[in-house]
Amino acid sequence: xxxxxxxxxxxxxxxxAISSAVAYAYLKNQVAARDAAPGAQPDVYVPVRLGPxxxxxxxxxxxxxxxxxxxxxxxxxxxxxxxxxxxxSIDRGATLMEAGRMLRxxxxxxxxxxxxxxxxxxxxxxRMIAERYxxxxxxxxxxxxxxxxxxxLIASLDQKVDQTLETEVLILDAEVVLxxxxxxxxxxxxxxxxxxxxxxxxxxxxxxxxxAVRPQRKVILVDHxxxxxxxxxxxxxxxxxxxxxxxxxxxxxxxxxxxxxxxxGSTATIVTLEFEREGIDIPPxxxxxxxxxxxxxxxxxxxxTATPTDAQVADRLAARLGCDATAFGMDVFKMRxxxxxxxxxxxxxxxxxxxxxxxxxxxxxxxxxxxxSSAVSREPEIRAEMKRLLEQGGYEFVLLMVTDIIAEGSQxxxxxxRKLLNRAFGISCTGQGGTWMPGxxxxxxxxxxxxxxx
Numbered sequence: 001x002x003x004x005x006x007x008x009x010x011x012x013x014x015x016x017a018i019s020s021a022v023a024y025a026y027l028k029n030q031v032a033a034r035d036a037a038p039g040a041q042p043d044v045y046v047p048v049r050l051g052p053x054x055x056x057x058x059x060x061x062x063x064x065x066x067x068x069x070x071x072x073x074x075x076x077x078x079x080x081x082x083x084x085x086x087x088x089s090i091d092r093g094a095t096l097m098e099a100g101r102m103l104r105x106x107x108x109x110x111x112x113x114x115x116x117x118x119x120x121x122x123x124x125x126x127r128m129i130a131e132r133y134x135x136x137x138x139x140x141x142x143x144x145x146x147x148x149x150x151x152x153l154i155a156s157l158d159q160k161v162d163q164t165l166e167t168e169v170l171i172l173d174a175e176v177v178l179x180x181x182x183x184x185x186x187x188x189x190x191x192x193x194x195x196x197x198x199x200x201x202x203x204x205x206x207x208x209x210x211x212a213v214r215p216q217r218k219v220i221l222v223d224h225x226x227x228x229x230x231x232x233x234x235x236x237x238x239x240x241x242x243x244x245x246x247x248x249x250x251x252x253x254x255x256x257x258x259x260x261x262x263x264x265g266s267t268a269t270i271v272t273l274e275f276e277r278e279g280i281d282i283p284p285x286x287x288x289x290x291x292x293x294x295x296x297x298x299x300x301x302x303x304x305t306a307t308p309t310d311a312q313v314a315d316r317l318a319a320r321l322g323c324d325a326t327a328f329g330m331d332v333f334k335m336r337x338x339x340x341x342x343x344x345x346x347x348x349x350x351x352x353x354x355x356x357x358x359x360x361x362x363x364x365x366x367x368x369x370x371x372x373s374s375a376v377s378r379e380p381e382i383r384a385e386m387k388r389l390l391e392q393g394g395y396e397f398v399l400l401m402v403t404d405i406i407a408e409g410s411q412x413x414x415x416x417x418r419k420l421l422n423r424a425f426g427i428s429c430t431g432q433g434g435t436w437m438p439g440x441x442x443x444x445x446x447x448x449x450x451x452x453x454x
Contacts, residue, residue, distance in 0.1 A: 002041035003218055005240060006075065008231055009267075010224035011050045014351045015057045015332075017223040019293035020267040022047040022069055023286050024222055024243060027271065030280050045220070048072045050231055054350055059335035060292045064285040075217045076233035079181055080174035082211060083195050083204030087112045092121050092162035099124045099161050110192045112202040113165045119200040122165035123192060169194050172206060177233075182211050223267040225251045225259075228354045228361070243270055245305075246444060265306040266297035269313045284321060291317040295329030299368065299405050303441045333368065333405060339375040347378070348385045348400055355448055357420070360396040362451065363389060366443050372404040376411055376434065383431070386415040397421060399451075401443060402434075409438040424451045 007025040009017025025047040032042035047069040053061070061068055089112040090099055099111055103126050110125040170193035172181050185193050185208060195204035216238040219231070225242050226249035227234055239251060242259045245267055262270050268290045275282050282290070294314050298306040301314065318325040339347070352365035369375045376382075386398045397416030404410070412435045414421050422429055429435040440446050 003043045005043050005045045005218040007047045007220045009222045010229040012352050013049050013051050015054050016266050016293040016297040018049050018057050019289040020271050021222045023290050024271045055337050056332050056335040064288045066285050074232040075237040077178045077214050079172050079176045083206045085204050087205040089114050094161050096159050097157040120202040122167045123169050124161045124165050225249050265310040266294045268293035269310050272313045287317050287320045292332045299441050300329040305442045305445045344381045344385045363395045363398045366401040368403045375402050390416050410440045
């Protein structure tokens, strides 16, 4: 039996997290189809995201015609993960005789009863029919003959199901977190609950037996392996694979898994290498989003995290597309839009990651630009938003790196306990004007690693 496996990047996803998830899901589906045994149904890999698409990601996806991955809020087990899909149904005008035959034929305990337009009407259950026949014993005790009671029961088989159906049935939403529905199901008079879609059509049935064993949603983590950056509910999920280029953190699994962690500048580089290792051709659309992600994550190969492997992979992707890698990367950065007009929430928080620092947590955000003066002119707005995030998250401090990819450096803005930042870098970052850090382009290698090691 095939499973659905979610391929997901980190929270506040950047171009690399989303593009690599989409490309890796494509690769996994191609490999699964190629390697599946005859007649077998391979697993299905679905790319998803934990936040909005960055402008450059949205722009590239629209340019090459790739559908945006679906946004999710968590990976907790949902009602849809345990329900029996496409439940056996019967028309409300059918007889109890027909209902009984269907119950026996499909070996189920309940049938969905539908209106003529296919919408849900109620349930008919084996319990209901059994109780009807058990009640006939009362007639025998009242002195009616066995033949007379039997004749009445046979006549009742011609009764329409809509005259006897169960209507006080618990209705559930497919996307509801399972643990939130269990108490209602256990407290309901019936052992079954019905799952309806937005049109009122029954798409599933959930029984008390179904919730006794809670399946885990299967996920592949892309571009992260830290619980704080992962989807809510990650501890309930089954992590089946990790593809990353960051430090090994604290995501744990109960079974051995494939964990591919390489010291390169982007996850897109690793995904491209996996295409090549598997011998799967990279379509132009996938090559475009991989090159886009590689060039943004390595700051057009200028970041200290960029390696010769990244440069070689970028050249191969560019050759596949018939373009120059650097020119392609500059074009992608221009898709980010006008720094002056960007909503301040996105300017500061679109690419922000939490890091555990001792007993506290810090938030390090990065905004890359080709127009530093325009970006830093918004300092009052920037600091107001940083203070909001500081209070909301209870962080030790919030650091924003405004990175100039042309000048190859970053302007630091910090709110909160600046002493921790100043001690780590030997600087005097104040509450006004920020601090220019020449050559600092990488949050991971040049900033987070230094702060966490301070």
